[in-house]
Amino acid sequence: MSASVTPEPASGCPIHHAASGQAAGCPMHVSAGAAEFDPFGDSYQQDPPEYVRWAREQEPVFYSPKLGYWVVTRYDDIKAIFRDNQTFSPSIALEKITPTGPEANDVLASYGYAMNRTLVNEDEPAHMPRRRALMEPFTPEALKHHEPMVRRLTREYVDRFINDGRADLVDQMLWEVPLTVALHFLGVPEEDMDLLRKYSIAHTVNTWGRPKPEEQVAVAHAVGNFWQLAGKILDKMRQDPDQPGWMQYGIRKQREVPDVVTDSYLHSMMMAGIVAAHETTANASANAMKLLLQHPDAWRDICEDPSLIPNAVEECLRHNGSVAAWRRLVTRDTQIAGVPMAAGSKLLIVSSSANHDERHFSDADLFDIRRENASDQLTFGYGSHQCMGKNLARMEMQIFLEEFTRRLPHMRLAEQAFSYVPNTSFRGPEHVWVEWDPSQNPERRQPDILSVRHPVRIGEPSTHAIARTLVVERAEAASQGVLMVTLVSPDGKDLPRWSPGAHLDVECGDTGLSRQYSLCGDPNDAGRLRIAVLRESEGRGGSAWMHDHVTPGARLRVRGPRNHFRLDEETRRAIFIAGGIGITPVSAMARRAQGLGIDYELHYSGRSRACMALLPELVALHGDRLHVYASDEGRRNDFAALLAEPDAQTQVYACGPERMLDALKQACAHWPDDTLRVEHFHSTLGTLDPAKEHAFEAELKDSGLVITVAADQTLLTALRAANIDVQSDCEEGLCGSCEVRVLAGDIDHRDVVLTRAEREANGQMMSCCSRAKGKRIVLEL
Known part of the structure; x- marks a missing residue:
């Protein structure tokens, strides 16, 4: 079919079948919206997305008799067309859309x-x-x-x-x-x-x-x-x-x-x-x-x-x-x-x-x-x-x-x-x-x-550039060593919606430090965000700054919410396990499971009840479903006994110290793959040592480029140097924002975001930290 032939007014079909010799792909009729489509009219000029809203919602691909073109309006379809320049040639991109005399x-x-x-x-x-x-x-x-x-x-x-x-x-x-x-x-x-x-x-x-x-x-x-x-x-x-x-x-x-x-x-x-x-x-x-x-x-x-x-x-x-x-x-x-x-x-x-x-x-x-x-x-x-x-x-x-x-x-x-x-x-x-x-x-x-000059970012903006200022409404002790911070918008407007497991990135004043804190309030409360901060004496200074400087009326710059630790809301049964301050994301998940009617139990471990944040709230909300393990009372969670019988219908969600998470991995080893979903507090990455790494090539399937990632260079850095847009935030393998799709090649995964099954599937990688095991990988970029 040639899309530029004269319409047949009798049938409303834009193709003269006898002239074209075929009708493949030809619409049997042209809708009213398609018939009226005119990209040279003022309505299209003023607001093209609004002008074709009807198509985006009802007829995402339609034929325009006035233009002699098929019109495509949805994101996935258009990106797929850009991706395949063999089937969809750019050869007419500069062709006169109105032939001259x-x-x-x-x-x-x-x-x-x-x-x-x-x-x-x-x-x-x-x-x-x-x-x-x-x-x-x-x-x-x-x-x-x-x-x-x-x-x-x-x-x-x-x-x-x-x-x-x-x-x-x-x-x-x-x-x-x-x-x-x-x-x-x-x-x-x-x-x-x-x-x-x-x-x-x-x-x-x-x-x-x-x-x-x-x-x-x-x-x-x-x-x-x-x-x-x-x-x-x-x-x-x-x-x-x-x-x-x-x-x-x-x-x-x-x-x-x-x-x-x-x-x-x-x-x-x-x-x-x-x-x-x-x-x-x-x-x-x-x-x-x-x-x-x-x-x-x-x-x-x-x-x-x-x-x-x-x-x-x-x-x-x-x-x-x-x-x-x-x-x-x-x-x-x-x-x-x-x-x-x-x-x-x-x-x-x-x-x-x-x-x-x-x-x-x-x-x-x-x-x-x-x-x-x-x-x-x-x-x-x-x-x-x-x-x-x-x-x-x-x-x-x-x-x-x-x-x-x-x-x-x-x-x-x-x-x-x-x-x-x-x-x-x-x-x-x-x-x-x-x-x-x-x-x-x-x-x-x-x-x-x-x-005064501000740094210009040459390239796609990092999510570091997407901060909002919030006001501290309340800052109070939630338990020994834990500060509960409630944040609101300065203008009283609703805050971004979030889902259980989400976190905020909080900038610690002018220190240059940015720390991630899980949200622990009610996702249905659009006016407030709540985080709990444990003062860590052996930490890198972020928690100490929060405890020393965050008071009611203070302003904090935050990014997010962002979520890479999501609750599967279709699961039949859930076991929630928290250690210490790891209760923050888990508490929001348990609240959501209760609201959805999911069969669940919540296991919370800490040194003592006095240092366990949110405990009174959790007792009131979850009753017998809550199991508390305070070390000073001689109680410890027996993971081997708790997880002795695998159940394909149950998901296990956990957040806490690395030692606890390691023990849970061992206890879940005989369960189906990816039963255990975990949230990490810290990255396990060390400094990139070129002497222990090897260079590799990354073929960018959609861009037609092959780039070399040097032994002293991350994939993310090499992509940006080649003018390829990739978002990033933590650049420590914690947040998942720099994920890219892998089409071929074995990956040395070094993040703490992907599940075991996702790693084994080898379909994605975090470009800030993970590398190729071999000499070449192929990416969907």
Whole structure:
């Protein structure tokens, strides 16, 4: 089936069966929503995810007669399409979505326009060799050199309007600074900026828009001039190829691999690179400022706490990114979400809709700058065709937000209607008018504010960057040596929902220490979070700081809740075992089991009743189901007797000292695999010793790369150096946030997160600590 043939009005079917000779994958009818779908209309331009909500919920894959494309709207389907660039070719990504007429085509030909394949729309086997050859300048290490230039430009442009009290952020900064950065990065001279801006818009309209017939000729002249200018700039670069810049890097690479980096390829990349490096960042920055100022609480939070900016950028890219959709061509008969798809079908994959899919992002329409999986967004694409410039864009957006929040925290949106250049794929408001009172500019009272700089994270933000400030409502002794801390939101709003077994990461003031504490309150209480902290005399200082500094009214920065110790709510029976402060997660699990009607028993061991936290509460709540073992009373839990008879219907959950957990593992050895689920307090990792390790290769199946992990390097570090996004937090094998999928190769598991069965299945690993047993592993990245 060719998805671009003329509709049959009689049946409503978009395919002329007689003309196509087949009906495979063709819908028997077109729904009302599909028939009306128009990506050039204002509703799509204003809010693409909302415009296709009906499809995401009811018809995730549909045919658009107006467009001649199949439209895909859900996260998993779109990520699968990005993952398989053999079945779903990127070759039409830059194809004109609205064919131009003969007059406009003649104009383009008169300029010698010969746009070739680029990294965006090139198939294998040509694509990956070129991508590998040209990738190095995009790595985080290489991008660091551009940070001072981005900061200087940002400061200069804000200086121009800081005292005006009103500005159009797009016209006066957010268009020109990314363009200048793009030109610097590419190695292009800064002359003709206004001309390049005009040409860039024309290229977007020419490729992704729907210019009217009378507009097509003017657009064609602009695109033709753009093409010729790109060629002239490239010729100038060839005269001095040792200058800095990505294009000069490409010219030098051409000497090494002339068959890979060709003349025509460099010419096309020069033109496409200006658009790609500039326009998407300019639009993303404008979208972000509009979105943040529309959410005053979020704007206030990043003004007060700049460490939130990296994740705020990620959430802006997810919630309102600059790339609304991409295109793919089906190369063989296949299915998408059960819908037959014939070879030759064209796809519009609405990545902005995927970023609002409730199946992947909880409360997807909520703008939450602390969202833990915000960086799962597909705005940059995914896999071997993921945007190489993603981290340059992230850097620019972080610096813009840092400058605005420091210098204009009192800025607000002016009354206005937002307009967009009509097209399917690139979106950003043409203007963002803001207002403020110049007399309130912080630098008038505090000139040294301009000297403060916050570190920019080049790459996907770590979950270290997702902190919220909570207020200590109560801090009281829960038993000897145990401090019970109750936390609430400063503004009285509900706190994030959590499930039994979850923990918080708490920052211990300015010490640089961060410690994990399990939640032990009632998960149904949305207004409070409760943790219990044991003072550990032999600890690393975190618990001592908590006991010495946490008082009612104090403010603590926390991350989470996060859960890698979950209760299986389908289990028939549960045995809960806690030792000492290990009662904290186990108490919440037992409370939940009681609420669900699960048959359970709770076993709690400690040195004495006086040092056993939560004991009165547990007695009142669990009655005879609670068994207490106080050492000073001569009672010890006999694990061998308790677990003598294995039961496939029972799960055992335990948290406590490592010695207790080791004994439990032995007592459960004859039980079915993974009967025992445990939560560890401490990592068992030591310092990486290169003399005892070996280097290995990691093949990244989705990205088409093979990276080497040196003996003195973690997999996580090697992935980030190769520009691959992987989240992390503890980096001690405790939290599970850096998990990656393993497709092949034996893993040396060193974390304390995975169960025995999960390790034996060999389908996942923690990239911060675990390694390959052999010389090579294959990962789903």
